[in-house]
Amino acid sequence: MNSGVNVLSELPNRRGLMLFCPHRMEESISRISVQELWQRGIRGLILDLDNTLVPWQREELPPEVSGWLEEAKQAGLKLCILSNSVLGRRVARVAAELNAIHIRKARKPGRGGFMRALQALHTRPAQTAIIGDQMFTDILGGNRAGVYTIMVQPIHRREFIYTRFVSRPPERILLRFFRKRGHV
Template sequence: MEAGERKGILRFCPHRYVRSVLDIAPRELWERGFRGVVLDLDNTLVPWQKEEIEAEVANWIEELKRLGIRICLLSNSLRTGRSQRMAHRFGIKAVGWARKPARSGFRRALEALGTSPAETVIIGDQMFTDIFGGNRMGLYTIMVQPLHPHEFLYTRFISRPPERLLLWYFRRRGHLKEARV
């Protein structure tokens, strides 16, 4: 595991960048010593503000659980009912109104999982919330491409343009690893 707190502009750089959660091999996470996974909900597991989850993603979650990896949904949504319903459906934990990238939400997720930052992965689609917050906490960070272009207007028009620029910069500098995890 090469996690640990990142400094400077690298606080925004994920350890890995993949197309989808399905490109992350649960067995490899286990073999690398990760015992907890913090998952963003919107545009990481399901399209924005939806609850319908694809069968392949549901199977991926079940494989994490079969391996003994604990899972916690971490959502910035003020309406926590949806994340709680989804967590209940899969028998996993959920922390709503996380205020990512604030450390408090990540601390609550780690507490719910009973894991340390060094043995925990955050998987999300947003650099300035999921990845920045995870890197500040010393988690291993994996960024996925958003499932769908429909998202919160602030995210679409304010966050995504500089995110694309930083992804380009990290690729060019050799900081961004785009591979199966």
């Protein structure tokens, strides 16, 4: 693919409530157009693991996900898995299978993990996208770090009990609000 099309030097800073708003939403990672990301100037991808690439606490990549990641790599995008997971083996195994960089104990939405990911990818924030299924970790952290934020629906209903009962209800309220305002 051609390079240098529409490369953004910096994304406008998001503030206040907009820090929770993804730049866009997709049903799943495989619905995202790799070519469109490239044309936006995206060169590096920060990827959430649980319920974005694999079902929660599993490590088998669904074929459409591994196919999409293969296409992204072929296009020249670099991959970094950024996981809040404390247990590292599973993250490391998935990353090895994908030939991707991985960072665990990321403490999303803290900026530290995102900064480490940007350093490892050698990309500027505006050249980088985060793809994740959670507003209060992936999207908030990504917006704070100044990267392009893409929220996907969780792969599977099964998730951490805290996520299900504490994070999802306010997430739904905010999403409805952002939709009504035409932000997503």
